[in-house]
Amino acid sequence: MSRLLIRNGRVIDPASDTDAPVGQVECLIEDGKVVEIGAALDREGAEVLDAEGAWVVPGLIDVHAHLREPGEEYKEDLSTGGTAAVAGGFTQVACMANTSPVNDDPSVTKYILDRAEKESPAKILPIAAATRGLRGEVMTEMVALRDAGAVAFSDDGATIMDASVMRQVLDYSRMTELPVIVHAEDRHLRAGGVVNEGPVSTRLGLPGNPAAAEEVMIARDIRLAELTGAHLHIAHVSTAGSVDLIRRARDQGLRVTAEVTPHHLTLTDEATMSYDTNTCVAPPLRSAEDIEVLRNALAEGVIDVIATDHAPHAGYEKEVEFTEAPPGMLGLETAVAVTLDLVRDGLLSPLEFIRRLSTNAAKLLSVEGGSLAVGSPGDVTLIDPEREWTYDPAEGFSKSRNSPWAGKRLTGRVVATVVDGRLVYHHERGVLTR
Amino acid sequence: MRMAHEIVESADGLDRLYLVAIPNGGVPLGRILVENLESLTGVHVPLGILDTTLYRDDLAIRGSRPQLRRTEMPSSVDDRVVVLVEDVVSTGRTIRAGMDALMDFGRPSHVRVVALIDRGHRELPIKIDYVGKNIPTQYDDKVILHVEVADADEAMIENEAGGEPQAKVGELRIVVRTGQAGRPPESPHREPAETREAGA
Amino acid sequence: MIGRDILGIEDLSREDIETILETAERMQEIGTREVKKVPTLRGRTLINLFFEPSTRTQTSFEIAGKRLAADVVNFSVADSSVSKRESLLDTAKTLDAMDPDVVVVRHKVAGVPHRLAEVLKAPVINAGDGAHEHPSQALLDMLTVREQKGQIEGLTVTIIGDIAHSRVARSNIYGFTKLGAEVRVAGPPTMLPAQIESLGVKAFTNLRDAIEGADVVMALRIQTERLEGACFPSVREYAATFGLDRAKLRFAKEDAIVMHPGPVNRGVELAHELADNRPSVILDQVRNGVALRMALLYQVAGRGGH
Numbered sequence: 056m057s058r059l060l061i062r063n064g065r066v067i068d069p070a071s072d073t074d075a076p077v078g079q080v081e082c083l084i085e086d087g088k089v090v091e092i093g094a095a096l097d098r099e100g101a102e103v104l105d106a107e108g109a110w111v112v113p114g115l116i117d118v119h120a121h122l123r124e125p126g127e128e129y130k131e132d133l134s135t136g137g138t139a140a141v142a143g144g145f146t147q148v149a150c151m152a153n154t155s156p157v158n159d160d161p162s163v164t165k166y167i168l169d170r171a172e173k174e175s176p177a178k179i180l181p182i183a184a185a186t187r188g189l190r191g192e193v194m195t196e197m198v199a200l201r202d203a204g205a206v207a208f209s210d211d212g213a214t215i216m217d218a219s220v221m222r223q224v225l226d227y228s229r230m231t232e233l234p235v236i237v238h239a240e241d242r243h244l245r246a247g248g249v250v251n252e253g254p255v256s257t258r259l260g261l262p263g264n265p266a267a268a269e270e271v272m273i274a275r276d277i278r279l280a281e282l283t284g285a286h287l288h289i290a291h292v293s294t295a296g297s298v299d300l301i302r303r304a305r306d307q308g309l310r311v312t313a314e315v316t317p318h319h320l321t322l323t324d325e326a327t328m329s330y331d332t333n334t335c336v337a338p339p340l341r342s343a344e345d346i347e348v349l350r351n352a353l354a355e356g357v358i359d360v361i362a363t364d365h366a367p368h369a370g371y372e373k374e375v376e377f378t379e380a381p382p383g384m385l386g387l388e389t390a391v392a393v394t395l396d397l398v399r400d401g402l403l404s405p406l407e408f409i410r411r412l413s414t415n416a417a418k419l420l421s422v423e424g425g426s427l428a429v430g431s432p433g434d435v436t437l438i439d440p441e442r443e444w445t446y447d448p449a450e451g452f453s454k455s456r457n458s459p460w461a462g463k464r465l466t467g468r469v470v471a472t473v474v475d476g477r478l479v480y481h482h483e484r485g486v487l488t489r
Numbered sequence: 490m491r492m493a494h495e496i497v498e499s500a501d502g503l504d505r506l507y508l509v510a511i512p513n514g515g516v517p518l519g520r521i522l523v524e525n526l527e528s529l530t531g532v533h534v535p536l537g538i539l540d541t542t543l544y545r546d547d548l549a550i551r552g553s554r555p556q557l558r559r560t561e562m563p564s565s566v567d568d569r570v571v572v573l574v575e576d577v578v579s580t581g582r583t584i585r586a587g588m589d590a591l592m593d594f595g596r597p598s599h600v601r602v603v604a605l606i607d608r609g610h611r612e613l614p615i616k617i618d619y620v621g622k623n624i625p626t627q628y629d630d631k632v633i634l635h636v637e638v639a640d641a642d643e644a645m646i647e648n649e650a651g652g653e654p655q656a657k658v659g660e661l662r663i664v665v666r667t668g669q670a671g672r673p674p675e676s677p678h679r680e681p682a683e684t685r686e687a688g689a
Numbered sequence: 690m691i692g693r694d695i696l697g698i699e700d701l702s703r704e705d706i707e708t709i710l711e712t713a714e715r716m717q718e719i720g721t722r723e724v725k726k727v728p729t730l731r732g733r734t735l736i737n738l739f740f741e742p743s744t745r746t747q748t749s750f751e752i753a754g755k756r757l758a759a760d761v762v763n764f765s766v767a768d769s770s771v772s773k774r775e776s777l778l779d780t781a782k783t784l785d786a787m788d789p790d791v792v793v794v795r796h797k798v799a800g801v802p803h804r805l806a807e808v809l810k811a812p813v814i815n816a817g818d819g820a821h822e823h824p825s826q827a828l829l830d831m832l833t834v835r836e837q838k839g840q841i842e843g844l845t846v847t848i849i850g851d852i853a854h855s856r857v858a859r860s861n862i863y864g865f866t867k868l869g870a871e872v873r874v875a876g877p878p879t880m881l882p883a884q885i886e887s888l889g890v891k892a893f894t895n896l897r898d899a900i901e902g903a904d905v906v907m908a909l910r911i912q913t914e915r916l917e918g919a920c921f922p923s924v925r926e927y928a929a930t931f932g933l934d935r936a937k938l939r940f941a942k943e944d945a946i947v948m949h950p951g952p953v954n955r956g957v958e959l960a961h962e963l964a965d966n967r968p969s970v971i972l973d974q975v976r977n978g979v980a981l982r983m984a985l986l987y988q989v990a991g992r993g994g995h
Contacts, residue, residue: 254887258699260799260821260856263883330800374778376798378819540715543727543757543987553691554988557715593724 059084059476060098061435064106068092068113069410070426077108084433087475092427104478106437109470112409113425114146114434116416118314119211119236119290119362120387122148122179125166126155131367131454133167136387137175138452139365141480143387144469146434147416147424148177152184153212159184159195161203168204176479176486178434180206180420185224185235191215194224201231206420209236211290216242218275225276225285234286234312234419237276239297240338244268249378251324251339259327261377264339266294273297277304280311288419289313291364293338295348302357312419314362315349317386317393318459322346326459332373332380333459336366339382354402359415363390367455385458388451392465395440399466405440433476442468452486492603493525495619500570503530505598507569509537511587512558514576518605522574537562539573539594544586566595572618578604581615691991694806694813697822698863706831706867713832713977713984719756720980730759733790733990737763738780738805739816740796745951745975746816746825750793753982759790759990777801781808791990794818799856812989820854826950827860829981831868833974834905837946842869847900847941849875849931850909850958851920853882857909857950862888875899876931879920896931903941907948908933908958924957934960938968946970 066073066080073080083091083101122136131139133150140148150167152158158167164181171179183205187193189212197208208228214237215221228235248264250256256263273289277300280287292298292313304311318336323343327334334340352358366383373380394412397403403411413436417425423432443466448456472480480486500506503526510519516538523536540558548554573587584602591597603619608626690705698706719725735754737747742765754761766780775783781804784792789811794802799819806813817823834841846865852858852874865872866889874885875893885892893899900906913924921927933947947959947969955961963969 252883254884257882257885257888258859260819260859265883330803371776371778374776374804376777376796376804377800378798543719543729548729549991554712557712557987559715560718589728593726594722 056086057476058101059104059433059473059478060096060101061104061106061111061437061473062096062098064109064111064437066092066111066427067406067409068427069406069414070113070428070431072406073427074404074406080111082111082427082435084435084473084476087433087477089427089429089431089433092429102478104437104471104473107470108439110405110409110438110440111427112436112438113413113427113431114472114474115144115391115409115412115436116147116149116420116422116424117145117363117365117387117390118149118207118288118360118416118419119316120148120150120365121153121367121383122150122365123154123367124170125163129454130369130372132174133171133179134174135452135454136365136367137171137177137179138486139385139387140175140177141472141474141486142452142469143363143389144391144436144438144472145177145387146436146472146474147180147422148387149180149182149206149420151182151209151211153189157184157188158182158205159187159189159200161196161199164200164203164205176474176488178474180422182207182209182211182236184208185210185228186215186220189213191217191220194220194227197228197231197233201233205233206422207234207236207288209238209290211236211238214238214240214242214272218279221276222279222283225279225283225287228285229283232286232421234288236288236290237272238290238337239269239272239276241268241271244271247378249335249339249382250327251341253324253342255324255327259330264337266296266341266345269294269338270296270300273300277301277309277311280304281307281309284310286310286312291316291319291338291362292349292352292358293319293341293345295345298348298352298357302352305357312360313358314360315353315358316362316364317390318384320346320350320353320361321393321396322459330377331459332375332377333384333457333461335373335377335380335382336364336384337382350397350402353397353411354407359411360419361390361394361411362416363387365453366457367453368457370456373457383457385448385451385453385455388453389446389458389460389465391438391469392444392446392467393460395467398440433473435473436469437471438467439470440467442466442470444468490521490525492619492621493522493529496522496572496603497526497530499618503532503534505568505570506532506534507537507564507566507571507597508534508574508603509539509562509566509571509587509591510574511583512538512540515574518576518603519574522603535564537564537566539587539590541583541586541590544589546582546586562594566591566597568596568598570599570601571597572601572603575602575604577606577608578602578615578617579608579610581611581613584615585613690988692812693989694802694815695824695985695989696802696806696813696815698824698827698860698867699822701824701867703867706828706864709828709981709984709988710832710835712987713828713981716980716983716987717977719983720976725756726758727756728758729987730754730757730790730990733759734788735759735761735986735990736784736787736789736792737761737816738766738784738792738794739764740766740794740801741817743795743817745978746795749975749978750814750816750825750982753979753986756979756983757986759986762789777804778808781805785809785811791986812991814985814989817856820856820859822860822863823856824860825978825982825985826857827864828985829974829978830861830907830948830950831864832977832981833948833970834946836973836977837970838904841865844870844904845873845902846870846905846907847873847875847903848907848909849896849899849933851880851911852876852885852909853880853920854912855909859888861907862890866890873899873903877921877927896937897940900937900941900945903945905946905948906933906938906941910950910952911954911957913954913957928957932957932960933963935962938963944968948974951975
């Protein structure tokens with residue numbers, strides 16, 4: 056029997072709307088589950104983790120990351136990805152299916168779970184492909200994939216351009232009761248665009264990707280979700296127009312949820328003026344007006360969660376012409392520091408902030424977690440919101456280094472991460488393996 | 490002017506003479522010489538302007554690129570007696586650059602040099618054929634040449650330490666300043682004054 | 690300016706532009722000599738790194754370099770498949786190891802000269818990157834206008850064509866506005882880039898309004914191969930609506946000049962009769978191109994002021 060007592064922290068649990076002053080509430084985990092939460096608990100026989108005034112929150116959950124295994128282990132694998140995750144405070148990570156081979160078959164799903172069990176300190180939740188090979192033509196064996204352990208379906212990386220196929224996918228998915236996650240982008244409208252279409256693309260002389268390319272697809276998919284009654288989850292929302300569509304869908308009572316990335320909440324298209332390919336991302340960084348709307352939408356609850364879209368790429372893959380560079384940036388290790396901006400700017404209380412990084416994500420994927428209530432998994436994250444640090448990807452745990460925050464001074468850091476009652480990461484002791 | 494006389498005396502036939510001034514300093518002197526030659530002999534000697542900046546030997550070691558000046562060569566130099574016109578000659582490098590530039594324009598029969606001031610400190614074997622005045626200077630002295638209305642007769646020196654100005658109104662005034670350059674005194678009808686640094 | 694990268698007009702100050710133009714005016718004279726060479730860049734190495742083929746610009750830079758007595762090396766990187774082609778980064782490092790004094794780069798993707806400039810010790814001159822900038826073209830255009838009109842301040846300059854895909858348009862917009870001209874752009878809506886007004890120009894989809902009272906009318910090349918059917922329905926319609934001929938030119942000022950970066954699609958952007966004779970100054974542009982590029986090389990080649 057192993058016992059872990061977490062004390063001397065500010066316990067913030069959105070599941071019970073708790074935000075207790077430092078030291079008032081303690082959390083006891085036994086054999087991987089929360090057994091007690093309250094004041095002055097009995098620490099007999101327990102390993103004690105002193106939070107030193109840090110926030111004590113349910114383990115963070117990332118619903119959108121690319122961990123590149125199987126097939127692209129040179130960029131990242133389940134070990135390094137899982138380690139980067141816990142260093143960033145994430146106890147559970149949902150990984151996308153655009154691996155090689157694509158996760159469109161139960162054998163690949165099982166492989167991922169198997170490898171994750173052995174190699175990853177974070178719990179890995181595989182997202183399976185919605186269509187075979189991500190080709191957007193024939194749907195996958197969704198029931199078998201769910202039974203193998205998939206938590207959602209997505210062709211992320213690609214978009215299902217044929218509306219009739221999308222309709223079938225949404226319709227059929229209802230049998231699994233799992234969400235379909237869409238990377239909404241009309242490939243034709245995008246027309247090779249690599250930066251947001253607007254004054255910045257005009258100045259840069261790079262092909263522009265108009266907001267309409269995303270909005271047109273979101274509008275279509277919302278209609279199809281309405282038609283089929285499926286649960287549609289929209290990945291990495293980036294424009295004001297998209298928010299508008301989502302808000303109306305929710306007002307109508309449709310089962311539409313959405314996520315936003317740390318970079319789309321904080322970086323405008325001006326960041327691409329240097330032609331730094333680490334700012335090359337899909338959907339592209341948008342205008343200041345778009346960011347304003349996204350932030351408010353997240354605060355309002357029109358957007359449910361913050362998801363990283365962690366997308367590692369090798370240095371040599373990124374050090375090319377801007378139009379040739381694969382889009383994407385790292386996110387797991389910087390998400391907390393970057394998005395704490397919303398708390399600092401007064402848009403979100405710490406409680407609501409954590410809700411969008413943990414509790415809502417658990418609900419979205421129907422997994423246990425996002426709560427410190429008795430019976431919950433022993434997944435806890437400790438965050439020091441004031442701690443200043445300089446982010447150096449070379450010192451980080453990801454295999455790759457493609458981050459626009461490289462070398463930047465950040466405020467707010469995860470100081471410890473506990474998964475199933477085991478301390479797996481501590482900022483002074485590093486990653487603790489089994 | 491005495492220099493004009495000397496040029497006339499040593500030339501065998503003014504019809505092949507061609508004055509080529511090196512900007513900026515050589516140009517006003519060149520114009521004055523052409524006028525004087527014409528009033529002396531009735532012959533209008535052509536005046537060319539040849540910027541030597543692109544032929545300088547010190548471009549590689551300088552921190553910035555010097556401004557280029559206008560080049561206008563109205564006549565061919567082939568088979569002519571070219572007289573390079575400079576205001577101040579010191580190291581001789583500008584004259585060397587001028588000769589290299591001239592060679593790219595053609596093949597003069599003779600190349601001679603006329604300068605208003607020779608302040609010594611030669612670094613190359615360059616001689617001045619017609620000189621206005623020899624002024625001994627320290628290597629790092631600056632010679633500021635201040636040119637006034639044409640009609641100059643004889644070059645005079647004004648000693649900065651407060652000596653009597655010996656130049657007549659309308660003549661060339663030459664001021665020798667030691668150490669760092671200051672601003673030359675204001676004067677009417679001023680050609681663009683130029684501060685020549687050591688090594689000109 | 691020694692050692693400074695020339696990546697775009699956007700980064701040049703008005704003083705920088707004027708210095709370059711004044712130097713170019715001096716360089717024009719060298720082209721009139723019999724021996725069109727000065728020893729200024731003797732022993733310096735100029736590398737022309739052209740990822741996109743271009744006879745005009747490359748030859749112009751080559752002649753400019755040779756007139757300054759530099760050693761000119763032409764690297765034409767053929768557009769073969771990505772797997773066979775050396776990566777951008779490797780090409781840059783290889784070049785840097787050869788110690789050039791100036792590198793001239795052209796590439797079909799914007800931003801490549803910037804990336805190369807980060808790696809190369811030598812200054813990089815952008816000879817055209819995607820739709821971003823083509824600074825030496827705009828500078829020679831400004832030189833030509835100055836030559837014809839005396840000064841640029843207060844003039845009205847109209848640029849006609851596929852502004853959205855044109856680096857020449859962007860560089861000229863920056864250059865002419867910095868020097869005090871009013872710049873207008875004209876073309877079908879599909880060829881005007883997003884929010885082009887943010888660059889300080891007025892946009893027109895009607896040719897007559899655009900050239901009303903203009904002092905300079907600049908027609909850009911339409912890439913018929915690339916765009917027909919996508920941005921505009923046919924060459925015929927483009928020529929009818931935006932092609933310049935003497936009749937349409939009447940709406941400009943009487944002494945307006947006509948410019949074109951070349952090569953001209955006769956009968957499309959410019960009527961046949963306008964391509965050769967006054968008021969067209971196209972050949973002056975070409976001639977000035979060499980002098981301008983000599984001026985750039987003179988100002989920039991070398992390893993930075995010490």
